[in-house]
Amino acid sequence: MILDNAREATAEALQVRPDEVTFTPTGTHAVHLGVLGLLRGSRRGDLVAHSAVEHSAVHHAVRWGGRGDSVGVDRTGRVDLAALHTAAERDDCAVVALQSANHEVGTVQPVGEVDLPAGVPLFTDACASMGRVPLPRGWAAAAGSAHKWGGPAGVGVLLVRKGSRWRNPFPDDDRIDERTTGFENVPAILAAAASLQAVVAERETTSARHRELIDVVRSRVAAEVPDVDVVGDPDSRLPHLVTFSCLYVDGEAIVTELDRLGFGVASGSACTASTLTPSHVLEAMGVLTHGNVRLSLQDDATRADVDAFCDALPEVVRSIRARVGM
Amino acid sequence: MNDIALELDCRGMPCPRPVIELARNLASVAVGDLLAVVAEDPAARVDVPAWCRMRGQEWVREDTAADGVARYVVRRLA
Structure with missing residues (x-):
């Protein structure tokens, strides 16, 4: 019953x-x-x-x-x-x-x-x-x-x-x-x-808010991090997630460093997988597979949260690149 | 095969090292010349062409080195 x-x-x-x-x-x-x-x-x-x-x-x-x-x-x-x-x-x-x-x-x-x-x-x-x-x-x-x-x-x-x-x-x-x-x-x-x-009852407002926040991440990452590939369809997409790849960056290093700063992210890079093979999704799309970061917004994410992430990211990427002389 | 100006041996190097070596050695060949990277890292198959697109270089082809390891060939455009 x-x-x-x-x-x-x-x-x-x-x-x-x-x-x-x-x-x-x-x-x-x-x-x-x-x-x-x-x-x-x-x-x-x-x-x-x-x-x-x-x-x-x-x-x-x-x-x-x-x-x-x-x-x-x-x-x-x-x-x-x-x-x-x-x-x-x-x-x-x-x-x-x-x-x-x-x-x-x-x-x-x-x-x-x-x-x-x-x-x-x-x-x-x-x-x-x-x-x-x-x-x-x-x-x-x-x-x-x-x-x-x-x-x-x-x-x-x-x-x-x-x-x-x-x-x-x-x-x-x-x-x-x-x-x-x-x-x-x-x-x-x-x-x-x-x-x-x-979730269904609130999705119109949640989606609109998430869509706007992810638009901020997409444009700020592309503008503020050199040599980055922001992937996926910019418009016809899920409201709450974004994926991008940074040239010359080890996927595990960037996930670890962002985690240390309090940002939980995932990665489709080979360097973070036990198999040493990159994400079959990124591979099929023909986009950069290393230095990959996937950010999924929590339901209550705010503009301040995404700005904090976007503020921290360029220095994280720069320092990892500096370690390998890039 | 003789058209390669410089071949980089990145056998055994994990991702993203082969692409880093490619970028580091780009300036060692003249504009218009071919640069090749030999790598076992499976990510290089996707990442070398992606690097060419992002950095404005030309993706030429994938072939194999004498020992059967994959070789990725690019042309320096700038």
Whole structure:
């Protein structure tokens, strides 16, 4: 009963039907179920055409359950829509996967413009955008992650459009919601649904404020730090995040130094990853991968916060470059 | 192969060292000449062309050194 309330609140916030909502243990699991369930329901083959900048959860699901056909993106990270359509026309193309917006650079993908042949469903990984911006149109299955909208960790959302050919890719579990396995984490799901309602109710004002603050960061970083690549689409983007790369700067050094000054940032640089390979997103976009910084605004971020960051950054970059004689 | 004015050996160097070496040695070749960097660092494949775009130099090609390690060739334009 309590779970049904959470399901209804979530459905209403996302403007979908309650019976299209399944709660999963994580966003990653929702992605896996979404991709693999559409693959299993397909009568065409096992090929998944996807953008080159999908989250690794999509790449892993595709590799595990089928074959991938990666479609390139432009310098801003936006998928080549014509190439995606061509890939979808192949006889053995079973599913097309296109994220709502990119999790690293924020670029919004043209999900609503995707026009697929009959029998080829669209999976949309909406983990980066769910709650913050309305869901795009046209998907047969979609996935979200509660902690990405500010809810608790440990709750994912799988959406399966009524009437789409989705089949459980894993063994059945004879429970109320046949799309998932095990007992739902009811307290966390309630918290997730409540925070989603709050985020959606306030998103117009939050988005406008975040968009303005990120515009400040984008223009100040580009103007005040020499040899910097501010990446992602400047306009068609998520409101709350920005990514840029600084020439000759070690990614780990800049993250560590900013952290020491109290600014929590992430990086897609190889030097910060255990694998020594750079972010596949930055690579696909053809933008500088080293010295990479990703700033995500907290909900209550202020102009003073972003100004403090922009004030500190040029000296941080200069000192790291000076260490290597640049 | 003989058209390279200077080849930098950046084998074993981690990111972003190969690009730093490229920038440091740019002035060692004449404008219009080719400069190459040999590097195992996988980030160099993306970062050398990106460096060319950001610094106004010309990205020429990727080929391989005699030992099979990737070599990135750029032309000094300024």
